[in-house]
Amino acid sequence: MSKRALMIGNSHVGAYMRALQQSDQDLGIDLECVAAHGDRLQAYTIEDGLFCGNFDDPDGKAARAGRKERARLADFDAILVTGMRFSIFHVTQVFRDLGVVAMDSARDHETAARNGMTLISEALLRRIIVDRLSNALAMDVVRDLRQATDLPIWVMCQPRPTRQVLVKGTRFGTFCSALERGSGAFISETYERLAHETCARVGAHYMAQPPETIDEDLFTDTRFMVGTLRPPFWQKNGRKVDFRHANARYGERMLTHLAAKLA
Amino acid sequence: MTHPYEDIPPEGFWRSGVVETDRMDWPGLHKPKFHLTHTTRVATAGSCFAQHIGRYLRLAGINVLDGEPAPKGMGEELATRFGYGLYSARYGNIYTARQMRELLEDAMAGRVDKRLFLTRKGRWYDMLRPGVEPTGCASLEEAMELRRAHLEAVLALISSTDVLVFTLGLTEGWIDKRAGKTLAMAPGVIAGRYRERRFAFHNFSYDEVLEDLRETLRLMQELNPNIKLLLTVSPVPLTATASGDHVLSASSYSKSVLRAAAGDVAAGEAAVDYFPSYEIVTSTAMAATAYEANLRGVTQEMVETVMGVFLVAHGLLDALAEMEAGETAHGARAGSDVDLRGLRALSGPAETDEEDADVEAPEDELICEEALLEALRK
Amino acid sequence: MKNPYSDLAPSAFWKTGVVQTDKTLWPDLFVPKFAIEPETRVATAGSCFAQRIRQALADQNMPILDVEPAPEALQEDLAREFGYGLHSARYGNIYTPRQLLELLQDVQTGTVREELIWQRKGRFFDMLRPNVEPDGCASVREVLELRRLHLARLRGLFETTDVFVFTLGLTEAWLHGPTGRCLPVAPGVIAGEYDPGTYRFHNFSHSELLKDLKAIRATLRQFHKKIKIILTTSPVPITATASGDHVLNASTYTKSTLRSVAGEMAMRFNNVDYFPGYEIVTTWARDGMAYQDNLRSIRPEVVADVMAVFLDAYGLRDTQDSARRDAEDPAPAEDPEYLDGQEDDLVCEESLIEALQK
Numbered sequence: 001m002s003k004r005a006l007m008i009g010n011s012h013v014g015a016y017m018r019a020l021q022q023s024d025q026d027l028g029i030d031l032e033c034v035a036a037h038g039d040r041l042q043a044y045t046i047e048d049g050l051f052c053g054n055f056d057d058p059d060g061k062a063a064r065a066g067r068k069e070r071a072r073l074a075d076f077d078a079i080l081v082t083g084m085r086f087s088i089f090h091v092t093q094v095f096r097d098l099g100v101v102a103m104d105s106a107r108d109h110e111t112a113a114r115n116g117m118t119l120i121s122e123a124l125l126r127r128i129i130v131d132r133l134s135n136a137l138a139m140d141v142v143r144d145l146r147q148a149t150d151l152p153i154w155v156m157c158q159p160r161p162t163r164q165v166l167v168k169g170t171r172f173g174t175f176c177s178a179l180e181r182g183s184g185a186f187i188s189e190t191y192e193r194l195a196h197e198t199c200a201r202v203g204a205h206y207m208a209q210p211p212e213t214i215d216e217d218l219f220t221d222t223r224f225m226v227g228t229l230r231p232p233f234w235q236k237n238g239r240k241v242d243f244r245h246a247n248a249r250y251g252e253r254m255l256t257h258l259a260a261k262l263a
Numbered sequence: 264m265t266h267p268y269e270d271i272p273p274e275g276f277w278r279s280g281v282v283e284t285d286r287m288d289w290p291g292l293h294k295p296k297f298h299l300t301h302t303t304r305v306a307t308a309g310s311c312f313a314q315h316i317g318r319y320l321r322l323a324g325i326n327v328l329d330g331e332p333a334p335k336g337m338g339e340e341l342a343t344r345f346g347y348g349l350y351s352a353r354y355g356n357i358y359t360a361r362q363m364r365e366l367l368e369d370a371m372a373g374r375v376d377k378r379l380f381l382t383r384k385g386r387w388y389d390m391l392r393p394g395v396e397p398t399g400c401a402s403l404e405e406a407m408e409l410r411r412a413h414l415e416a417v418l419a420l421i422s423s424t425d426v427l428v429f430t431l432g433l434t435e436g437w438i439d440k441r442a443g444k445t446l447a448m449a450p451g452v453i454a455g456r457y458r459e460r461r462f463a464f465h466n467f468s469y470d471e472v473l474e475d476l477r478e479t480l481r482l483m484q485e486l487n488p489n490i491k492l493l494l495t496v497s498p499v500p501l502t503a504t505a506s507g508d509h510v511l512s513a514s515s516y517s518k519s520v521l522r523a524a525a526g527d528v529a530a531g532e533a534a535v536d537y538f539p540s541y542e543i544v545t546s547t548a549m550a551a552t553a554y555e556a557n558l559r560g561v562t563q564e565m566v567e568t569v570m571g572v573f574l575v576a577h578g579l580l581d582a583l584a585e586m587e588a589g590e591t592a593h594g595a596r597a598g599s600d601v602d603l604r605g606l607r608a609l610s611g612p613a614e615t616d617e618e619d620a621d622v623e624a625p626e627d628e629l630i631c632e633e634a635l636l637e638a639l640r641k
Numbered sequence: 642m643k644n645p646y647s648d649l650a651p652s653a654f655w656k657t658g659v660v661q662t663d664k665t666l667w668p669d670l671f672v673p674k675f676a677i678e679p680e681t682r683v684a685t686a687g688s689c690f691a692q693r694i695r696q697a698l699a700d701q702n703m704p705i706l707d708v709e710p711a712p713e714a715l716q717e718d719l720a721r722e723f724g725y726g727l728h729s730a731r732y733g734n735i736y737t738p739r740q741l742l743e744l745l746q747d748v749q750t751g752t753v754r755e756e757l758i759w760q761r762k763g764r765f766f767d768m769l770r771p772n773v774e775p776d777g778c779a780s781v782r783e784v785l786e787l788r789r790l791h792l793a794r795l796r797g798l799f800e801t802t803d804v805f806v807f808t809l810g811l812t813e814a815w816l817h818g819p820t821g822r823c824l825p826v827a828p829g830v831i832a833g834e835y836d837p838g839t840y841r842f843h844n845f846s847h848s849e850l851l852k853d854l855k856a857i858r859a860t861l862r863q864f865h866k867k868i869k870i871i872l873t874t875s876p877v878p879i880t881a882t883a884s885g886d887h888v889l890n891a892s893t894y895t896k897s898t899l900r901s902v903a904g905e906m907a908m909r910f911n912n913v914d915y916f917p918g919y920e921i922v923t924t925w926a927r928d929g930m931a932y933q934d935n936l937r938s939i940r941p942e943v944v945a946d947v948m949a950v951f952l953d954a955y956g957l958r959d960t961q962d963s964a965r966r967d968a969e970d971p972a973p974a975e976d977p978e979y980l981d982g983q984e985d986d987l988v989c990e991e992s993l994i995e996a997l998q999k
Binding site: 264265266267268269271273274275276277278279280281282289291292293294437449450451452456457458462464466468469470473500501502503504505507508509510511512513514515516518519520521522523524526527539541542543545546547553554557558559636637639640 | 919
């Protein structure tokens, strides 16, 4: 028997929707989806067991893509949440200026300074990151869901970007400096650990990014992103590129792992 | 976690010791090192506020000595004006610790320095206690002879006293440079003429006050090995400052130095105790009613509160109340719930109520030369 | 009769200087020895009340030095909790001169010591500033490295400070026996275990404080020859006393000792001044209550008055601006939590002791 899950999120729900459409095998999960691009879900409401996205869909685009505007929580076995600013991007940013002694690049205050970082305590680093993750729209949704239902809530890890973030034009300085300083492993481990912790604090489970999809700690293996193109995308040499949204293969892996947990 | 505040009693915490406590009775505030009893011989000296202490101790039936009692037949008002009955001898107000020390030194050496007598309109004044002879003496010889007699009386007083209560009043003083002595008052206020070359302003530092107090104790103990010293600090602010500072700041500095030094001497000497009257009056926890309209004089009610705390701490109020109660109701109640304000009735300033009720506060009833400075303001 | 009081200014007499004066503006109460210009580099340190002085100057857009500013990524509340933005560096509250002197010596010698670390539930705390890392550190190494960073930053601070404002808070302190070091807070309050064999109580006397302040002055001058010092005394009474005395008595002793020693420093040295904020708050001559219901915390409007006297004395107050701010500020005194003094926005380790009372 397949589990019925409600997925709430933004553009990152795409990987899961496609996985269900394209997969040859039964993933053991049926999804219904309430999602809107970016932060457009922020006017959501939960009333009388009904989750309502309250986003505009004037031309019926969302509906055509199979996305619903509302869903009754009682109809599901689990709720999945993804994207909505709960991601490693918010964590790498912190490491642009700050380091802790556990990182080789900040093992003492002088080394940290040479690397352009200020040394802070791991405790403070933890608080900053937990604060940032907790303030993500995804966590608002989870907190409110937790009040409304006893269903298991799973936060599905938004994928890391591909190495495209290291390239001029689509460059993310925070990923570049992390790689230069050799702090990728530390940042990755910190992110996963604190994501778990942050979710646990609001009564949700966290589904980490599967190791086989990760490329050198900070990145997603291109194989799990090829073929996606979701707005907002970037223009690179006149060509549209998307290096932040995973493809169906990623969605399939995540759903397979989840099905095992839900079984 | 274990911490060192586990065994601190309630009075050790601001919340329980001040905010939530009875701020009339101040339980636990004063834990005397040595107890006064009805047979203890007590002498008083110091700045004007000490006069309150002497009066209340006497009312409580304590044996407050008077080494220079007013001559028989002298009216009380006249006696007060001539420095009788204010303290245990006619030294007038002793504002600084240095004065006290020098008084004892002079008394022990029998030294009377004629340079310390100045004139005003042909009358001679003892600059070390100009207030006690408000009209001066007819001649230098007379003034010096009176001082010799006074020093004898001080010697006898200290030798026969069990406890000297000394109230510290000021750190600002005027020194006669030639005689090397600290005057009771600035020159030119009661007598003499201010000349910069001869008189120097001095603001006694903590170190000096501490040293003067220790030396005072040493000299007293030389005369009387068992004597005890009970220190208090006057809560009355300065009338004026010659320090160049604003009087609020100068007054706060003065009192702080005195309070710090008094506390340290008391902490370091078994024969010295400190009674926190200053704290009770000036505590920011008190309502603004501690002072008279002039913001200097301490209200009668406040003095009663202070002295109530003192007498209760020494177990003297109960005895007093029992005595009183015994006369009326045969000691029906042991006085534990006796209204301290009952003291007011006992202290009998009924005449204040009758005579002075509508008169502008007569700079309370204390004799304070220092307050004369106010009149000097141009 | 000629007498030395006949030519004194009205501010020298209680009647004119206090009774009849404007008890909000307190004219002539504070006549600074030296100027603070808008570009003067000011640093602050001391007990919690020093945070007020820093804030008041910062509100006037003074260049208050801060060598350990909060990282950009930090929200304001979190920053304060971790000791950022309270003073000119993350030293936390420095309650006694001895603490400051020892810190200055550490900066000079670059000394960090493993013995000065508390352990609690697997976390490690810098005994000399336990409150700036409320969650503790992950390792001894981390504590030491953060301290090294702190000391390195402090060197820069003291070398560039023109005016150093230091607020004296306490005389009672706990000393760590093996090192003799003076701690900001008793063991067992934030971390550590109290053991009478390791820690001892000390109530600093006037003589000790004077000696320490002189040494502080001398040491600061080694960093910056032209540095000037403004001393103030905190008007906040002590939360609890370990002296054995009644707390009213102990608090008065403490404040009197601090006030007298600050005054003496200012009298002795040209480059040391005393600002009488303590007097404005504690005087019974004032018109309204200075304290909140806990009789310890100062009412915010009184703090504003005190700081106005300070700023006016230097000609630094932008009166229009502050009038506007006053108008905008909701009266925090009406907030019941604020009244209780619990929600005072100062960070005060010392007041944590209150919670320890059985």
